[in-house]
Amino acid sequence: MKSVKHWINGALAGGDDRTSEIFDPATGEVSGHVTLASAADVDAAVAAAVAAFPAWRDASLVKRSQVLFRFRELMYAHRDELAALISAEHGKVHSDALGEVARGLEVVEFACGIPHLLKGGFSEGVSTRVDSYSMRQPLGVVAGITPFNFPAMVPMWMYPIAIACGNAFVLKPSEKDPSASLLMARLWQEAGLPDGVFNVVQGDKVAVDRLLEHPDVRGVSFVGSTPIAKYVYETGTAHGKRVQALGGAKNHMLVLPDADLDLVADSAVSAGFGSAGERCMAISVVLAVDPIGDELVQKIVERVDQLVIGPGDNPESQMGPLVTEVHRDKVASYLDLGVQEGAKLVVDGRETPVLGGGKASGTPGFWLGPTVLDHVPAGSRTHVDEIFGPVLSIVRVGSYEEGVELINAGLYGNGTAIFTNDGGAARRFQNEVEVGMIGINVPIPVPMAFYSFGGWKSSLFGDTHVHGTEGVHFYTRGKVVTSRWLDPSHGGVNLGFPTNK
Ligand code: NAD
Numbered sequence: 001m002k003s004v005k006h007w008i009n010g011a012l013a014g015g016d017d018r019t020s021e022i023f024d025p026a027t028g029e030v031s032g033h034v035t036l037a038s039a040a041d042v043d044a045a046v047a048a049a050v051a052a053f054p055a056w057r058d059a060s061l062v063k064r065s066q067v068l069f070r071f072r073e074l075m076y077a078h079r080d081e082l083a084a085l086i087s088a089e090h091g092k093v094h095s096d097a098l099g100e101v102a103r104g105l106e107v108v109e110f111a112c113g114i115p116h117l118l119k120g121g122f123s124e125g126v127s128t129r130v131d132s133y134s135m136r137q138p139l140g141v142v143a144g145i146t147p148f149n150f151p152a153m154v155p156m157w158m159y160p161i162a163i164a165c166g167n168a169f170v171l172k173p174s175e176k177d178p179s180a181s182l183l184m185a186r187l188w189q190e191a192g193l194p195d196g197v198f199n200v201v202q203g204d205k206v207a208v209d210r211l212l213e214h215p216d217v218r219g220v221s222f223v224g225s226t227p228i229a230k231y232v233y234e235t236g237t238a239h240g241k242r243v244q245a246l247g248g249a250k251n252h253m254l255v256l257p258d259a260d261l262d263l264v265a266d267s268a269v270s271a272g273f274g275s276a277g278e279r280c281m282a283i284s285v286v287l288a289v290d291p292i293g294d295e296l297v298q299k300i301v302e303r304v305d306q307l308v309i310g311p312g313d314n315p316e317s318q319m320g321p322l323v324t325e326v327h328r329d330k331v332a333s334y335l336d337l338g339v340q341e342g343a344k345l346v347v348d349g350r351e352t353p354v355l356g357g358g359k360a361s362g363t364p365g366f367w368l369g370p371t372v373l374d375h376v377p378a379g380s381r382t383h384v385d386e387i388f389g390p391v392l393s394i395v396r397v398g399s400y401e402e403g404v405e406l407i408n409a410g411l412y413g414n415g416t417a418i419f420t421n422d423g424g425a426a427r428r429f430q431n432e433v434e435v436g437m438i439g440i441n442v443p444i445p446v447p448m449a450f451y452s453f454g455g456w457k458s459s460l461f462g463d464t465h466v467h468g469t470e471g472v473h474f475y476t477r478g479k480v481v482t483s484r485w486l487d488p489s490h491g492g493v494n495l496g497f498p499t500n501k
Contacts, residue, residue, distance in 0.1 A: 010195025052196025104156030310355025
């Protein structure tokens, strides 16, 4: 049985007063326990970060960048180990876990360029013999609170940039899959990051609340469900912090009749069932514009029938189990609800065979196979709720306009995609749709590290998206210096407002 602790000031810390179980989702068995932080544990982590901050802030840009380069190499060298940890606690298949590590590494690579990213502006002679220049400086101690579905990638959206900018960081990972955070902490140490610059507190609401109210925490990045994102944003800002809080999603794929339906079916199945649908950028609704619905559903079902479901460490598995029993049951409840609401259950994931087991519904572990619901009524709960599992809903619509109206009527605005061969329609879509990340014939349009990631509406509280240049902006404060070096001719008092001369 493993026991997962905190990482404070370069060492493991924390007792066993309060713990939570860690499961192997493929078997349903308990594989270990994670310590849940008290407010005092959080205070200790923040104190370590406060103490480490001044020296790290003053380390040269080149030195900080060199530590990031070393961290990048170590993470790459340990990617298999990291992926195995993720797969064992989250359930996703190994190749998918490697994919999240790769996407996280892109942010580290971006942050290696911090000397360039932190260049300020300089204006010579803004007034007579007066120069003006701008700089961006780190906030101090910043925190990251992250969800279960990307235990490596989502923290890596945050800490490489925060640390590169000269901040000290406290990570509060999901208690469901906490082990990846400790491997990342050890690799930071090996890369030469001074102790105290990167800390991990394991925990739940107690840890989150203390981070939100702690006077020494200057900024909070959050990724998780919408109700908690809203709570984190409101509580953190009420305590004077800057907060970026990314929430849930319900991503629609709008398919126009002129689209290549084989490409659409491949994309819908990949984006709907990859990582068992537990991705904030998963496609969970296909809006099929008449008259292609029947043909498209047939192509989707053909592909779903071929999917291989099994444990994440079996190389034959394409899709693993869900993260917990409670979550699996919640997702599975939408199969009956969908039918009650008038949808047709075309593929029932409870019946899907599991590698090495029987049907999903009878196999130990948190299994549910890929499920397809057709003719889901627009506006029904199955259509609008974030189900966050392997359930793909097909909603039939009469026109492009009807599709865009449904997308824009939704609570969330994280990602969306249009599939068409009509460039004009795609251009209109990217302009009209109220969503932060758009795919054109691309089902999971996750921005690269040098752009910023974030949704609109209830998918993001705050005004700054994560990583890219917006990430650099979030983790720094601007300063503008106006300087005059006197020459001997200067003199005279002037009480007027300073204006250019
Ligand atoms: P969650 O909101 O339950 O948990 C996220 C974090 O908040 C965890 O660290 C958790 O410990 C903490 N937390 C949970 N309940 C809390 C409470 N009452 N008070 C304070 N803190 C609390 O989310 P999850 O189930 O881990 O992750 C899935 C959700 O995350 C989905 O809604 C998904 O769409 C979303 N997500 C969004 C993005 C994005 O970029 N927008 C990315 C990944 C995941």
